[in-house]
Amino acid sequence: MTTLGAAIIGCGAIYPLHAKAISAITDVNLLTVVDIDVDKAKQAGIEYACHVTDDYREILNDNHIDVVHLCTPHYLHAEMAVELLHAGKHVLTEKPIAVDLPSAKLMLDAAVKSSGQLGVVFQNRYNDASIYIKKTIDSGALGKLLCMKGIVTWHRNESYYRDSNWRGRWSTEGGGVLINQTIHSLDLLQWFGGEITSVKGSVTTDVLDDVIEVEDTAHACIDFANNVRGLFYGTNTYLENSPVELELVFEEGTLTLRRDYLYLWKDGKESLVCQPIFSPTEGKSYWGTGHKRLIEDFYDHIFSGRKFWLDGSEGIKALELVKAIYSSSQRNK
CATH class of the missing domain: 3.30.360.10 (Dihydrodipicolinate Reductase; domain 2)
Structure with a gap:
């Protein structure tokens, strides 16, 4: 089975649920964490022994990263997801999908044209x-x-x-x-x-x-x-x-x-x-325990080539x- 590289953008309150779930999945490696708060990013980087950056655009051309988890404030979801999908990355975003419907529809359009999948966290x-x-x-x-x-x-x-x-x-x-x-x-x-x-x-x-x-x-x-x-x-x-x-x-x-x-x-x-x-x-x-199940299911769909529901x-x-x-x-x- 191919090993997948993952990144998390946003090292706030919700990111540990994603990081621990990723770390528990066979053939998935957390490679990069991103946050504009460098101290938060560094702490996460130390905990998960991965690369740290304050600029998510570094991920766009990184061929080692296949899946990106968006744990950012709501208003950043659409812009980041569209860019990442255009770069062929799989994107799993925390809710809400976006702050407004036009932005969300841009994400849907980008997903249709992308080789990557777009998933939304409703755990x-x-x-x-x-x-x-x-x-x-x-x-x-x-x-x-x-x-x-x-x-x-x-x-x-x-x-x-x-x-x-x-x-x-x-x-x-x-x-x-x-x-x-x-x-x-x-x-x-x-x-x-x-x-x-x-x-x-x-x-x-x-x-x-x-x-x-x-x-x-x-x-x-x-x-x-x-x-x-x-x-x-x-x-x-x-x-x-x-x-x-x-x-x-x-x-x-x-x-x-x-x-x-x-x-x-x-x-x-x-x-x-x-x-x-x-x-x-x-x-x-x-928050419940659904995050782990959802994240595992997202990766299972990616590995099998099925469309995430x-x-x-x-x-x-x-x-x-x-x-x-x-x-x-x-x-x-």
Whole structure:
């Protein structure tokens, strides 16, 4: 099997999940880490015994690097991905795919013309509970899906935004709680529900209005082509990072996700049908353990020459939903 060389651009909070996952894959070597903060890059370079640079363009003509992981601020995803794809690199980008839809579509166009693949990180699709829910929907085991809801109540304080000057700005973050924290849950709702026909939503800045120019709270009513209705609420104004809550009501039962445990209510009884795998992981606990699975799957597709399923055309759907909620709120329509 051919050995693949990898690089990571961005050595912030999320990069260790990528670095450790890469290091555990046979026939994949992490060769380069990139960050404009040289100290961060050097520290990562020491930890993973790899080359360090503050200029990602060095990667473009480096024939030893086949795969590039984008762990950069949102507004840098599109520009970097397009250049890397034009250079024939495989690109795996953290969410969101981009800060706006025109930028995301440039990435999709570049991927079509590239010999490399574009993948988008929505790791929660790889959670056991998410897989169980999707199989239940597709198999019809509980009959038709009728409705569903998702609730995210997390906490982000002033320092979270003040310590990173790209956060909390429309031009660089692309939004607030919707595009950063709750986009994973919105992605699951649209993955479960399918084609969306209409969205009515609103966004507000309830607590952090003197700190950020984007929203810290949002809600939406989402109607799907199959007559399923989805309700969503998300906020960064809680004083705790509570576990995400999901509920899916079927004709013959209800699936509920509580504290990462999935329960089935059927015939007047509740049973545990799926429980999380608790294992040591880098980063915040509520990021889950899906990163490792997703990254392994991305490389498996590259090695086998198959098209990665969570590609640009799939990864853009959550951004389209986020932008639809923003548009609905602005137009009150």
